[in-house]
Amino acid sequence: MTDTIAGVLLVFGSALILLAGIGVVRFRSIYARMHSAAKAPTLGILAIAIGVSLSVRSVEALVTALLVVVLQLVTGPVGTHLLGRSVYRQLEHDFDAGDELAADEARDVDH
Amino acid sequence: MITMAFALLALAGICFMIRLFIGPTVADRVIALDGLLMVITCGILVEVASDDSVAGLDTVLVVALVAFVGTGVLARYVERRGA
Numbered sequence: 001m002t003d004t005i006a007g008v009l010l011v012f013g014s015a016l017i018l019l020a021g022i023g024v025v026r027f028r029s030i031y032a033r034m035h036s037a038a039k040a041p042t043l044g045i046l047a048i049a050i051g052v053s054l055s056v057r058s059v060e061a062l063v064t065a066l067l068v069v070v071l072q073l074v075t076g077p078v079g080t081h082l083l084g085r086s087v088y089r090q091l092e093h094d095f096d097a098g099d100e101l102a103a104d105e106a107r108d109v110d111h
Numbered sequence: 112m113i114t115m116a117f118a119l120l121a122l123a124g125i126c127f128m129i130r131l132f133i134g135p136t137v138a139d140r141v142i143a144l145d146g147l148l149m150v151i152t153c154g155i156l157v158e159v160a161s162d163d164s165v166a167g168l169d170t171v172l173v174v175a176l177v178a179f180v181g182t183g184v185l186a187r188y189v190e191r192r193g194a
Contacts, residue, residue, distance in 0.1 A: 007112030010157055014119035017153055021126025024146055030138055033130070037142045041149045048116075048156045055160040064168040068152070068175055075179035079145065082183055086190035087138045 002054050009051030016044030030087055038080040045072045113161040120157065124150045141185045148178035 023036025049065035093099060124147060131143035152174050155167045 004112075006160065007116075010116040010160060011112055011119065014116040014123070014153060014157070017150060018119045018123040018126070020146060020149075021123035024130045024142060025126045030136065030142075033139065033142055037146050041146070041153075045149070045153060045156075048153050052156050052160045056163055056165065058165060060165050061159065061168060064165070064172060065156070068156070068171055071172070071175050071179070075175070079179050079182035079186070082186035083138060083141060083189065086186045087136075089190060091136070091138075 002057075006051040006055035009047045009054070013044040013047035013051065016040045016047065020044070030091070031084065034080055034084055034087075038076055042072055042076050045069060113157060116157045117154070120150050120154050137185075138189050141182060141189065144185075145178055145182050148174055148181070152178070 017040070020036050020040040023040070024033050027033045027036055046069050049069045053062045053065045088101065127143045127146040127150060131140055131147070134140055152171055155171045155174070159165065159167045159171075
């Protein structure tokens with residue numbers, strides 16, 4: 001029973017990583033690609049780590065899997081934010097809904 | 112189950128590699144590299160689950176850390192040298 005749950009979680013997590021990959025290939029704007037590459041794999045790694053803990057069932061595996069998940073939860077948004085800021089400053093933009101960040105910065109709103 | 116997870120991860124790796132090759136900007140390639148390291152992380156985790164040996168777990172931690180540091184450094188590069 002536990003092995004079945006672990007297997008389902010492993011497949012679910014891998015499917016989420018694949019979804020991120022498809023998004024990275026298919027989306028048109030770099031921000032959409034970044035969003036796809038940042039969000040889906042976090043849940044994917046969470047599911048895979050739970051699956052690994054259920055399947056190995058040792059303290060060492062549990063602690064390391066937990067560490068990997070925490071690391072991913074902390075570093076993922078930070079890295080994506082760093083990259084997004086760099087891209088915003090370097091590329092020419094054509095946003096559908098207008099450039100709200102530039103408007104805010106022109107009005108000197110604190111972010 | 113394990114084979115299916117590996118197959119899905121392989122397809123994800125192919126997707127990220129396509130983006131790595133076609134670009135078009137440096138930032139796109141940074142995203143693709145980050146995704147590839149994510150695929151490697153998950154691949155090692157699934158491998159650990161498949162043969163119940165905890166030897167790969169330290170590697171997972173190192174790969175996850177290298178992915179973050181690499182993304183940060185490359186983001187600085189994009190900011191200074193242009194996308």
